[in-house]
Amino acid sequence: MLEKLKQIEKEALASLQAVGDQESLQQWKVKYLGRSSPLMKTFDALKELSKEERPVIGKYANQIKQALESTYEGISDRLRQSDLATTLQAEGLDVTLQGRPAPRGRLHPTTLTLREIYRAFAEMGFQVYRSREVETDEYNFELLNMPTHHPARDMWDTFHTTTPGVLLRTHTSPGQIHVMRQYCPEPIRVILPGMCYRYEQVSARKETQFNQVEGLAVGQDITMGDLKGTLTDFARRMFGPEVRTRFRASHFPFTEPSAEMDVECFICGGIGCAVCAGSGWLEILGCGMVHPVVLRNGGYDPHKYMGYAFGLGPERITMLRHHIQDIRYFWTNDMRFLEQF
Ligand SMILES: [Zn+2]
Numbered sequence: 623m624l625e626k627l628k629q630i631e632k633e634a635l636a637s638l639q640a641v642g643d644q645e646s647l648q649q650w651k652v653k654y655l656g657r658s659s660p661l662m663k664t665f666d667a668l669k670e671l672s673k674e675e676r677p678v679i680g681k682y683a684n685q686i687k688q689a690l691e692s693t694y695e696g697i698s699d700r701l702r703q704s705d706l707a708t709t710l711q712a713e714g715l716d717v718t719l720q721g722r723p724a725p726r727g728r729l730h731p732t733t734l735t736l737r738e739i740y741r742a743f744a745e746m747g748f749q750v751y752r753s754r755e756v757e758t759d760e761y762n763f764e765l766l767n768m769p770t771h772h773p774a775r776d777m778w779d780t781f782h783t784t785t786p787g788v789l790l791r792t793h794t795s796p797g798q799i800h801v802m803r804q805y806c807p808e809p810i811r812v813i814l815p816g817m818c819y820r821y822e823q824v825s826a827r828k829e830t831q832f833n834q835v836e837g838l839a840v841g842q843d844i845t846m847g848d849l850k851g852t853l854t855d856f857a858r859r860m861f862g863p864e865v866r867t868r869f870r871a872s873h874f875p876f877t878e879p880s881a882e883m884d885v886e887c888f889i890c891g892g893i894g895c896a897v898c899a900g901s902g903w904l905e906i907l908g909c910g911m912v913h914p915v916v917l918r919n920g921g922y923d924p925h926k927y928m929g930y931a932f933g934l935g936p937e938r939i940t941m942l943r944h945h946i947q948d949i950r951y952f953w954t955n956d957m958r959f960l961e962q963f
Contacts, residue, residue, distance in 0.1 A: 877910025
């Protein structure tokens with residue numbers, strides 16, 4: 623019996639040393655330490671032995687089992703290590719390689735321009751007044767001195783809702799009436815930024831939705847001089863302290879007199895280039911003294927109060943500054959465009 627055990631041990635150990643991979647190691651374990659291996663059968667056979675033999679053989683069989691198990695563990699460890707080394711070498715893990723950067727969001731170019739506009743006017747004491755985007759015909763046109771059938775309405779192609787008299791605002795100007803009715807008879811100095819909608823044929827220059835920043839000042843001693851001074855100061859804060867401005871007579875139904883303001887072309891410095899069409903000037907906003915009818919509709923007595931208003935387009939300013947040729951880029955969500963800001 624003892625001889626047989628020695629033989630088993632010798633054979634198992636020799637066989638174990640020859641094992642070269644995990645698969646054959648597992649096969650070895652089944653063959654020499656499994657339930658039906660010769661060694662385990664020896665334990666089953668112990669009960670058939672004599673009282674004297676049993677402890678001797680039992681003890682020896684246990685020693686062999688422990689020796690085989692510890693050698694098995696050692697070889698298993700060694701194989702795992704060498705497998706890992708092989709994998710590392712074969713797959714060429716380069717720990718010096720840079721990680722993938724997490725994509726970071728950033729502000730939309732229009733938002734950046736809007737914030738600059740807010741900053742410039744905030745420094746001059748203007749507050750931001752938010753007004754609704756869905757408006758009534760009354761606020762969008764009538765109270766702004768454009769009664770039904772007024773030819774000036776043709777300037778704004780309008781999205782009407784299925785509810786009669788309710789539309790998407792075509793400009794931020796209805797906010798003028800809201801803010802006047804809320805604060806009358808207090809003096810007012812606000813900007814009214816927000817989205818406007820027009821039923822336009824979409825092209826490189828026209829979109830169906832865009833931002834506008836309206837401005838309104840109402841008080842007892844407000845003159846055209848205040849309008850020109852404030853807007854010239856705004857242009858300097860926005861485009862640089864040296865920038866020149868000019869006002870050209872224009873017409874809007876809700877202001878009288880009305881003007882458009884140009885700034886000296888900041889691309890060519892006034893010499894003339896493709897962006898300013900050779901004129902040296904860029905038109906950036908429309909403005910004027912608030913029409914007496916509009917003041918009265920807001921609750922102010924036009925004999926006692928005066929005011930000025932203006933409106934500018936943040937997308938247009940962004941386009942001029944960054945040489946953007948097509949307004950449709952603002953809404954196409956093309957990362958190649960957005961990443962540049
Ligand atoms: Zn120019």
